[in-house]
Amino acid sequence: MEQCRASFRLSLHRQEKEGRLVSLYIPAYQGRVTVSLNGVFLATSDWEQSETDSWSTSPLLVPLPDPLLQPGTNDLRILLTSSGAKFGFLGRVAVGPDVLLRADYDRRTFLFSTLPRLIDGWEIAMGVGMLIMWIARPRERIFLLVGAMLLSQALTSLPAILGDVLGERILLLANHARFVSTSLILPLACLFVGRRPPVPIRVFLLLPAAVAASLTTLPLEIHQWLLFGIFTPIGVLNVLAAALVLSWAAFKDRNGEALPLLGAFLLTLILATHDLMNLLSGVNDVGIPLSRFAAPLLLTTFSAVFMWRFAVTMNMLDRFNSRLKREVAATEEALLRSFERERIPARAATLEAERVRLMSDLHDGIAGQLVSTLALCELREVGPAEVAGTVGAALADLRLIVASLDDYGEDLGVMLALFRERIEQQVAAHGVELVWRTGTLPDLKGLHPGAALAIFRILQEAATNALRHSGSAELRFEAAPSPVAGRGVRQRLGDRGRGGAADRPGSHGMGNMRRRADGLGATLTILSDASGTTVTLDLPARLPPAAPSPTAFLAEVR
Incomplete structure (x- = not known):
């Protein structure tokens, strides 16, 4: 060279x-x-x-x-x-x-050696930060451009930092890296004011690529002529175009953020023109390249504008959050009032449904027993024992109704334990032994008082029939998970009597059992032969909800 x-x-x-x-x-x-x-x-x-x-x-x-x-x-x-x-x-x-x-030496060393290194560190830190922002928000290309400009500007300081360690050619390429920031000024200005760049951003990178190719492949004289005759003027025109875009945004579109950037770009253009004239003339009384201070100026301006945007955005978010909190609080209050309005008729409907269910249970059970008792009392030939039996049946039915009102949750085992307590006295009074076997039972979803009473009555009817007609000395009860697919719990009540259980004219016991099982969505199976009678009830995994019909029942009572 x-x-x-x-x-x-x-x-x-x-x-x-x-x-x-x-x-x-x-x-x-x-x-x-x-x-x-x-x-x-x-x-x-x-x-x-x-x-x-x-x-x-x-x-x-x-x-x-x-x-x-x-x-x-x-x-x-x-x-x-x-x-x-x-x-x-x-x-x-x-x-x-x-x-x-x-x-004076210390002052100039700080200004032209120490301070530029501090600025280089600032540029690198901000450039990396901008690239991280772009990685997090890839659609915001402005962060990519600012990061590339800052890092390329810091790259020009490699000769000052490393000396001649990397070789003259590499250091010269690092010196020419400033053309990257020069070429990206125009698309950056366009994106900053919300406009689309005139050509794709990759087209603007042709300028630094051409500079690097000229430096590495062409003779020095030709490269110098291209550098000062073509490449540098193109960079100046690029800065002028960026200044024009910012001027239009500042004065025509009334964009207040574009004004400080416009001033920084114009000052950068003035400093670059000053240094270019010095290089072309070869005469300089001062010998200080003023464009060295353009990058810190531009960096400071960009930092201030971005920080201002960030502060404005945070203020907007704070206002939005405050308004959102107020609206959410108002909506919650309105929903609570609405739920309260809906809860009142729902509670009333629930109470009415429970009242009707109790009336239906009393009408079907105790009322019939009392009518029978009254009829027996009117017949003089009926003895006290028969009347007492009828009253006892009515009392047992009343106890079942009261027991069904307890809250069992979804635990069928607790309900069966209460039924065992009720039935043991009745079985013992007939001189029959009760054999009770229950294993670990799954939860019975949807267990409500109506379903509990229906299960009680099915088991009560089966036990009463066995005690009255089987002649068996033993009554067996078993409860375990049902082997039938889609079923939850199997309950089985059996005896070792004479069998022969069947529907008889004038008797509604077995028919009522089937009707109640159908209401539960359960399967009722009755097997009766010479070895005895077995009643099997396979309950579903989830019971249907209680759905009484108050109107139909009241019409029936009337």
């Missing part, structure tokens, strides 16, 4: 040793600087920055060793070397007491 050299000679006259440190101060330069005193090498700018870091303006302070300073004239030489697509530049230099020069 072709190099340009320029040698500067300074004559430093010293009368006698002063006893204080004297230094050479170079505030601004571009390229590689080598300093020698009286033919002795002192320092090189490679110690401070890479030669490929054409955008860095770190100052150089070279102490002049006292043993090398001779009384009289001293020869101080500065060799400036430049190569690649940049011009060499050496600003004003100063030689004097180190204590006087170091204050």
